[in-house]
Amino acid sequence: MAIIEIKNLKKVFTTKNDKLVALQDINISIEKGEIFGIIGLSGAGKSTLVRMINFLERPTEGDVYFENKNIGTLNAKELRNIRKEIGMIFQNFNLLEQKNVLKNVLFPLEISGAEKETSIKKAKELLELVDLSDKEKSYPSQLSGGQKQRVAIARALATNPKVLLCDEATSALDPKTTNQILNLLKRINRELGVTVVIITHQMSVIENICDRVAILDQSRVVEMGAVNEVFKAPKSDIGKKLIFGATENKDVDFEKSNNKTCLRLAFDGSMTNEPIIADMVLTTKHSVSILYANSRMIDGKMLGQIIIELPDDKEIQLKMKQFLDSKNIIYWEV
Amino acid sequence: MFLAIDLSLYITAIKETLFMTFVSSFISYVIGIPLGVLLYSTAKDGLTPNSAVYNFLSLLVNIFRSIPFLILLILILPITRVLVGTTIGAKAVIPPLVFSASPYIARMVESSLKEVDLGVIEAAKSMGATNFQIITKVLLSESKPSLLIGAAITITTILGYSAMAGAVGGGGLGDVAIRYGYYRYNQDIMLITVVLLVIIVQLIQELFMGIARKSDKRL
Numbered sequence: 264m265a266i267i268e269i270k271n272l273k274k275v276f277t278t279k280n281d282k283l284v285a286l287q288d289i290n291i292s293i294e295k296g297e298i299f300g301i302i303g304l305s306g307a308g309k310s311t312l313v314r315m316i317n318f319l320e321r322p323t324e325g326d327v328y329f330e331n332k333n334i335g336t337l338n339a340k341e342l343r344n345i346r347k348e349i350g351m352i353f354q355n356f357n358l359l360e361q362k363n364v365l366k367n368v369l370f371p372l373e374i375s376g377a378e379k380e381t382s383i384k385k386a387k388e389l390l391e392l393v394d395l396s397d398k399e400k401s402y403p404s405q406l407s408g409g410q411k412q413r414v415a416i417a418r419a420l421a422t423n424p425k426v427l428l429c430d431e432a433t434s435a436l437d438p439k440t441t442n443q444i445l446n447l448l449k450r451i452n453r454e455l456g457v458t459v460v461i462i463t464h465q466m467s468v469i470e471n472i473c474d475r476v477a478i479l480d481q482s483r484v485v486e487m488g489a490v491n492e493v494f495k496a497p498k499s500d501i502g503k504k505l506i507f508g509a510t511e512n513k514d515v516d517f518e519k520s521n522n523k524t525c526l527r528l529a530f531d532g533s534m535t536n537e538p539i540i541a542d543m544v545l546t547t548k549h550s551v552s553i554l555y556a557n558s559r560m561i562d563g564k565m566l567g568q569i570i571i572e573l574p575d576d577k578e579i580q581l582k583m584k585q586f587l588d589s590k591n592i593i594y595w596e597v
Numbered sequence: 598m599f600l601a602i603d604l605s606l607y608i609t610a611i612k613e614t615l616f617m618t619f620v621s622s623f624i625s626y627v628i629g630i631p632l633g634v635l636l637y638s639t640a641k642d643g644l645t646p647n648s649a650v651y652n653f654l655s656l657l658v659n660i661f662r663s664i665p666f667l668i669l670l671i672l673i674l675p676i677t678r679v680l681v682g683t684t685i686g687a688k689a690v691i692p693p694l695v696f697s698a699s700p701y702i703a704r705m706v707e708s709s710l711k712e713v714d715l716g717v718i719e720a721a722k723s724m725g726a727t728n729f730q731i732i733t734k735v736l737l738s739e740s741k742p743s744l745l746i747g748a749a750i751t752i753t754t755i756l757g758y759s760a761m762a763g764a765v766g767g768g769g770l771g772d773v774a775i776r777y778g779y780y781r782y783n784q785d786i787m788l789i790t791v792v793l794l795v796i797i798v799q800l801i802q803e804l805f806m807g808i809a810r811k812s813d814k815r816l
């Protein structure tokens with residue numbers, strides 16, 4: 264069952280002498296209990312889209328339904344109540360700097376008029392969940408980025424929301440901390456049954472925890488589906504670029520010696536976990552050097568690209584290419 | 598020396614000065630804070646943008662801020678008489694001080710509130726906070742250190758103005774300085790009152806800055 268339904272959504276920003284279509288023809292249905300990813304380059308309209316889910320931004324056209332309620336038809340009070348069922352976390356954490364960790368988590372309960380004793384109990388439980396019980400009395404300025412985001416997560420969960428919106432929640436964090444936060448989000452999804460919507464420009468985030476993904480490019484959804492499907496065979500240009508690496512059209516950082524023949528092998532997911540390079544070396548009985556590799560396994564399928572330098576002998580080169588052809592590997596000379 | 602001519606003269610003057618300063622500051626803040634919040638809220642990026650209200654308030658504030666204090670003091674004498682029943686003495690200085698300080702405070706408050714990160718306000722909105730809750734529980738509380746620094750500046754300025762009111766028989770240290778020091782050429786009394794004013798300004802300044810520093814949890 265869809266918990267959030269976005270129908271024919273459009274957003275136009277009108278500035279003094281300009282009209283900017285930030286989003287158009289957006290139709291997304293987010294299922295209860297899933298982790299849904301929205302990916303796109305900077306400026307694609309991701310933040311605008313996620314902010315329209317809880318009406319921090321009003322759509323120019325189209326509707327957003329939360330549990331079959333059309334959010335656009337709600338009055339101010341009803342909208343505030345819906346917002347309590349949709350938690351949100353941000354890239355910059357947005358904690359109250361003058362309040363300690365516990366008070367930050369208490370904040371949404373306080374504004375809901377919840378009873379103090381039960382609120383404190385709830386806040387402490389949440390701090391336990393995000394593993395920050397020992398930081399109750401600390402102020403945000405005394406915490407690391409990862410800790411701040413965990414406080415933000417605890418705070419967002421205080422009102423028992425059914426959905427958690429995450430706008431670039433890991434973009435300000437290092438890879439290790441990013442993984443910790445992603446694991447926490449995964450746990451919240453599995454254990455508390457909270458539907459999670461993740462906005463990111465990082466493919467690895469989608470790959471890591473999302474069930475389904477929508478790729479946003481220049482104000483439109485250009486591709487949408489199960490993560491493993493989309494990753495196996497991205498159809499859109501932007502999808503290919505994002506999945507096979509942002510390096511696709513740029514100079515990859517590898518040292519190509521003059522007059523050497525180099526091949527770029529693209530793994531589009533049609534290959535399973537076969538040791539292609541090793542097999543090729545064994546078959547042709549000649550070695551190659553790997554200059555660049557950016558590949559990953561998704562669902563047991565290999566995705567990404569590898570750049571290899573071939574031996575000078577034209578005959579061996581031909582054999583190698585024949586081998587790659589026989590394996591249906593996409594390659595081209597670079 | 599004439600230091601001891603009349604110790605009670607100074608004590609009374611200090612009391613009057615502090616009375617004028619703090620009573621005026623208090624009333625000015627009671628008016629200035631809501632006015633500042635209103636300016637902030639109706640501004641372009643505010644909680645409830647309303648350019649008509651904003652422009653009107655903004656103009657009003659600017660008009661009062663640009664009238665020189667001494668002129669204002671005389672200009673509103675009729676109002677002062679109605680409000681406090683007299684136009685001389687420490688009490689009579691309070692209305693003009695409030696008239697000139699409130700718009701000043703409103704601007705100070707507006708600028709302090711503007712320092713609060715919009716992301717934090719957005720987070721509060723996403724939690725279902727009302728605008729009133731955002732004002733009281735986010736804006737005013739997050740900008741507390743900045744508001745206190747503003748208060749240090751405002752209160753010491755009001756103290757300076759209160760001394761000016763001595764020119765019209767307003768009482769306080771300024772009054773002593775003018776009556777004894779200026780009209781009677783008593784350099785010692787003049788000097789002592791000035792030193793006392795400097796000390797009081799310094800103390801108020803340090804006190805509020807100290808509280809501001811202590812209350813700021815960002816460090």
Ligand SMILES: Nc1ncnc2c1ncn2[C@@H]1O[C@H](COP(=O)(O)OP(=O)(O)O)[C@@H](O)[C@H]1O
Binds near residue numbers: 309312
């Ligand atoms: N309040 C606004 N006024 C005008 N333009 C905006 C506003 N918010 C966003 N935009 C524009 O809309 C586009 C999408 O922005 P955004 O949703 O923030 O993208 P993303 O989060 O994918 O980087 C950008 O071109 C941005 O400049």
Ligand SMILES: [Mg+2]
Binds near residue numbers: 309
């Ligand atoms: Mg964004």
